Amino acid sequence: MKLKLVILATLFFQVSIAQFTNTDVVAKIKTVTIDDVISVVATATNTTEVHKSLQYTISVFRTDVDNNISKTNQEGRFTLEANENKELSRGSISVDESDKIVLLLLIYEEDKIIGKDRLAFNEKNNQEPKKAEEDISSDDGIELKGIVIEETKTKPGRDFYEFFYASYTLNQINGNKVVGVYEKLSFGRSTIIQVKIEDNVIHEFIGKPDLEYLEQMSKIAIRKVYKYFKDLKKQKNDIFQY
Template structure:
């Protein structure tokens, strides 16, 4: 069983669900479903409302909750795509077996230059009022304390996601090692983490690690495995320290 995965760690979009109206203003993300027998076909699409052609990227994720406080990733996909002015375009598809009635969360983020410009989210076998993003309710239930706990976990799922934008094999090697270490150290951040690889002087590349919009780590990449391992250890320590300091500041702010 796969837990929340490599290319997608994070726990609900670094933005509250209530802010959905601020997104989709130029490019609208949309999730549609069609059920046949026990199988449900999921289609992720984008609609370019502007007069310009756009080069974008997306990240799609589907998770199932087989029991309270656990989530199993069923599907993940991330790709770059080009969409023309005024075009409605299907960008990814998935097929699910929903016959067991598990609570299933589906969401998609659309990026332009690493900024989220569109998103959509859907809950299958959820409960009324679960969030403010039009949950698809197949089994009607009133929220219980367990469901409220699960709802909080969903938010943690999306803010603990680790995204990557690497360009070379050493960059991908660093990201994979960083991701595993991030999970193994059980880092509980309140912001999405992003690992970027950018071009630097002399054809070299540079790794930049962001927590939300804050640059936490930056260094030139070297392909030696021992160097990558050392930088993973240092990066994990810095990111963990950043979140600990951030938590302390928030707690002090609340107290005063």
């Protein structure tokens, strides 16, 4: 009986989290492909009767035939009136049929992701955007794999992100939740660097302008992130088997 209550509580928690994603605010990426150019429009829609003050980040991940990954970001703040739909960003991307391209739109309210959309091109030599089968999750219909976002403020923060992201890619962790590297001000001129998955702080430390120290912190953070995803997968398997 106790096991049943734990499982029900876990499922209820997952459903509760899902209610905050693409519910009050819906993120949407619209694309049109002409020849070798993808035209991209990112939009947000407020489905509530309440004024919203929000932030967005739209990222483009490009992976070439040698598995080298490059990333470009655009971010900004915006507001939405009740039931308003707004265009956030418009641009174009050149496409090489050998490159995999992933577009990711995230919308934040007070540092929490409340809207997200993802499109991929050339994942399987197919230039049409595709929601792959493995990208469908049981909560909100979208599962983001292998995505790491950065919100740092200083050079040590950016250096740590580079170490962490290189190791994350090299180890092919490919987690099914967004991993964030954040930096916030602390006492004096120091900062605190955090690695978070959703609202869970996986690892945090005081930022220092020391590359060896930052590299060591990235190794510790990677081990903790790997364990988090491993435990999460085991938990889902246990629930499924039950």
